[in-house]
Amino acid sequence: xxxxxxxxxxxxxxxxxxxxxxxxxxxxxxxxxxxxxxxxxxxxxxxxxxxxxxxxxxxxxxxxxxxxxxxxxxxxxxxxxxxxxxxxxxxxxxxxxxxxxxxxxxxxxxxxxxx
Amino acid sequence: xxxxxxxxxxxxxxxxxxxxxxxxxxxxxxxxxxxxxxxxxxxxxxxxxxxxxxxxxxxxxxxxxxxxxxxxxxxxxxxxxxxxxxxxxxxxxxxxxxxxxxxxxxxxxxxxxxx
Numbered sequence: 001x002x003x004x005x006x007x008x009x010x011x012x013x014x015x016x017x018x019x020x021x022x023x024x025x026x027x028x029x030x031x032x033x034x035x036x037x038x039x040x041x042x043x044x045x046x047x048x049x050x051x052x053x054x055x056x057x058x059x060x061x062x063x064x065x066x067x068x069x070x071x072x073x074x075x076x077x078x079x080x081x082x083x084x085x086x087x088x089x090x091x092x093x094x095x096x097x098x099x100x101x102x103x104x105x106x107x108x109x110x111x112x113x114x115x
Numbered sequence: 116x117x118x119x120x121x122x123x124x125x126x127x128x129x130x131x132x133x134x135x136x137x138x139x140x141x142x143x144x145x146x147x148x149x150x151x152x153x154x155x156x157x158x159x160x161x162x163x164x165x166x167x168x169x170x171x172x173x174x175x176x177x178x179x180x181x182x183x184x185x186x187x188x189x190x191x192x193x194x195x196x197x198x199x200x201x202x203x204x205x206x207x208x209x210x211x212x213x214x215x216x217x218x219x220x221x222x223x224x225x226x227x228x229x230x
Contacts (some may be wrong), residue, residue, distance in 0.1 A: 036221075038156075042223060042224070043119075043205060043221045043222055043223040043224050044158075044205065044221040045221075046218065046220075049218065088156060090158065101209065101217050101219065102160050102163065102171055103150075103160065103219060104160075105157070105158040105159070107155070107156070107157055108156045108157070108158075110156075
């Protein structure tokens, strides 16, 4: 079975500060890992993904995440927060499943950006 | 051009009623999904269809019945609505097939409120 744990349901940073959203996963098979962002009253948008290859992955809007197998982590970072980054962020895991992939989501982290 | 669309966006109804949510994708995908996001923002998969065949059915009450008339559509019908069905329902789609990862694209969501 696979699972995802997001530490911190609420994170608040100042504009221009480092953003760090934590995600730890559990998987008995090689995982595929994702970060999705959900702006208020909108659907989910893929920020970035790790499938295979380079462990540091870059996504949209200046976000990046590093897959660390030894720590079973996939933390999301951004060097400098912008007001427009305020949103709910979801980490998710799946495995190479053939016909269909079942995404297992974490409980989300609400990011607030203070001026 | 909307890739994954859902109708309606908002749905308010009384307990005991029957309602449907429609989903359409124009991405040429052959796998579609329904997810439920509860009031605490927790996202969980409900169903997945591949080429109109049910692939995933995640312990969902049989009051929920998905229907896929073709690969581009996956509708969700809910009978005898209960208060606990109030949530945001997201449709998603992806390609299928072995050998590569199947990114899921999400619709904007349908907010269902049962009174």
